[in-house]
Amino acid sequence: MTIQDNLLRIVAAPADGSGLDIVIVSTTTMDQETFWQHRLEAGRGYVCRCDALVLAVTEDWPGGAGNGLGTLYALQTAALKASTMFGRDLMAELNEGAAVGLYHTAGKGTRLAPLPGGEGNNKPAVKLPASVKIDGHPEPMTILEAVIRQTAVYAHGRRGRVGVFWGDQVFIPSNPPPATTTHHVDILASLGPMPDSDAWTARGLERYGLIAVGATGDAVQVEKVDHATANGLVQNGVIAVEGGIGVSLGSFSISAAMTTALLDEFADELAAKTEKLDTDPHFWMPMTLDAATYRTMMNAKGVASAQADSHYARMRIFLDRLVESHPEAGVFGCVDIGADGWWWDYGTIGGYLGNNLKLLGDDAEAAGMRSFFGLQETTAPAGLELSGGSVLIDCSIRTGHVHGSVLVGVRADRIETSGSVMVNVTCPSIRGDELLLYNVPEANPMNLDSGTVRTDAFLPERGRLTLWSRTDRDGKDDWHERLPGNALSWDELHTANTEADAAEVAMMSREAFARLREDQWRS
Numbered sequence: 001m002t003i004q005d006n007l008l009r010i011v012a013a014p015a016d017g018s019g020l021d022i023v024i025v026s027t028t029t030m031d032q033e034t035f036w037q038h039r040l041e042a043g044r045g046y047v048c049r050c051d052a053l054v055l056a057v058t059e060d061w062p063g064g065a066g067n068g069l070g071t072l073y074a075l076q077t078a079a080l081k082a083s084t085m086f087g088r089d090l091m092a093e094l095n096e097g098a099a100v101g102l103y104h105t106a107g108k109g110t111r112l113a114p115l116p117g118g119e120g121n122n123k124p125a126v127k128l129p130a131s132v133k134i135d136g137h138p139e140p141m142t143i144l145e146a147v148i149r150q151t152a153v154y155a156h157g158r159r160g161r162v163g164v165f166w167g168d169q170v171f172i173p174s175n176p177p178p179a180t181t182t183h184h185v186d187i188l189a190s191l192g193p194m195p196d197s198d199a200w201t202a203r204g205l206e207r208y209g210l211i212a213v214g215a216t217g218d219a220v221q222v223e224k225v226d227h228a229t230a231n232g233l234v235q236n237g238v239i240a241v242e243g244g245i246g247v248s249l250g251s252f253s254i255s256a257a258m259t260t261a262l263l264d265e266f267a268d269e270l271a272a273k274t275e276k277l278d279t280d281p282h283f284w285m286p287m288t289l290d291a292a293t294y295r296t297m298m299n300a301k302g303v304a305s306a307q308a309d310s311h312y313a314r315m316r317i318f319l320d321r322l323v324e325s326h327p328e329a330g331v332f333g334c335v336d337i338g339a340d341g342w343w344w345d346y347g348t349i350g351g352y353l354g355n356n357l358k359l360l361g362d363d364a365e366a367a368g369m370r371s372f373f374g375l376q377e378t379t380a381p382a383g384l385e386l387s388g389g390s391v392l393i394d395c396s397i398r399t400g401h402v403h404g405s406v407l408v409g410v411r412a413d414r415i416e417t418s419g420s421v422m423v424n425v426t427c428p429s430i431r432g433d434e435l436l437l438y439n440v441p442e443a444n445p446m447n448l449d450s451g452t453v454r455t456d457a458f459l460p461e462r463g464r465l466t467l468w469s470r471t472d473r474d475g476k477d478d479w480h481e482r483l484p485g486n487a488l489s490w491d492e493l494h495t496a497n498t499e500a501d502a503a504e505v506a507m508m509s510r511e512a513f514a515r516l517r518e519d520q521w522r523s
Contacts, residue, residue: 003338003340004368005176013149021098021100021155022055023052024057025056026057026070026105028059028106029502030058032121032502042135046134048148053086055090057078062274065275066282068277069276069277072266073273094259102163102165103124104166108123109126109168110490111347112346113469115455117490117493120502121497124142127408128146128408129373129393151251160255162259164252168346168347170372172341173338174337175338183332186252187332187335188249189210196227206227208224209223209224213245213333213334214239217243218331219243220239221280221289238290243334287331294308295308359375360405380392387404388403390407400429401415403418405419406420410424410425411427417433420436422437425438427446431448434451435451437453438454441464441513452470454468457497459496459497464508465488467493
């Protein structure tokens, strides 16, 4: 099976019933829960399978639960919703072989700012250059919908398991998804032979959590380390790499037995909602590393030895109990997506721009991306010149020249641009190169400097806000800064969006675009 075979399976999954049985989305507000519950139910058959049970839930956990406790809390909350609203027993169905997908959407989207601010803080609702049918009507595909669509390829081999994914990255594996699983936990990674120090640095492996796989197929979770440290772990027998070593994608699946055991183990924390635990340092590392190595790695994260030792001891008792009651599987394994897989991360401004512009290429990955998003060859009206493989989706542009750009839902009389991405923009005319324009209704012509980022947000108390940045800026670095031309910092915008009524914000945005498009049509 090749990457093209995997791609065909992914594209076909929503309609042919091979996708996930249960889809859980963990959100951060009730507004977002309501949005995704309706959106995904309305999009069944295009995003997830026609009969999928959709359960959007809210993580109402002060300060955040971390992705470890957050996963368990989402499962617990989803099970309650399944029972009270749909009369379904989620845990019973999991134990009987249902394939469950859980998608985390938490996080402020700092590195993608200001785009999430233009979606009322709903980061996974940021739009991509594709179309799905919602209640029978075409709508731009969101990042989360792309992730749900892509991960369906793993459903067949994950019966009786919970697959946990992140809502801002899409990957197309080059290896065939396994038909069966051999471990209570398996984590997705891109594996290869142990590289030398130069290759380690060139690939930036010190910036990622790593998975090392031994000859038996058992794996170990390793924190971000440099080559010398990793090599020392191999030489000292702490980790084995005969099966490869590589970057963890963070996504994982857990057996029904592991799911139940974790829910029981952390029942007190789930009831109190005061702790914050993540999967890598608090679940997988103490399960797979020796005590001394775990202590050293946690010390490097600022955790005292006594605290690290106490948690390690707790997790080893947990692990012994699990293995004794369920010895049929290994503890921790890896699913290798393949060294040639495609990985599209939309969680940063650079990633959003770069991955959208990949659509314009003439290589296999670009063709595969166009297939994944269901894009057809673009044709332009007589007055508009297209070049550089430009992609136009649901656009109405009368004249101009668009080179090497991706435009979605753009309405304009004239555009002159190169190397740009524009999504949901209405304006009389636009001039400028390497632009990122997102959710912009502008009544006046725009003549913009190269590298400009603009997003508009709507707030009941403030009206429309025009938000400016640049493609070379990182919203995480700028989070507390009011950039030139902006009335709010990204942090202040996030707070204002949190306090706003999502339905009112959506109505304000629709009305602004409708008025402007009506005026343009009349002219």
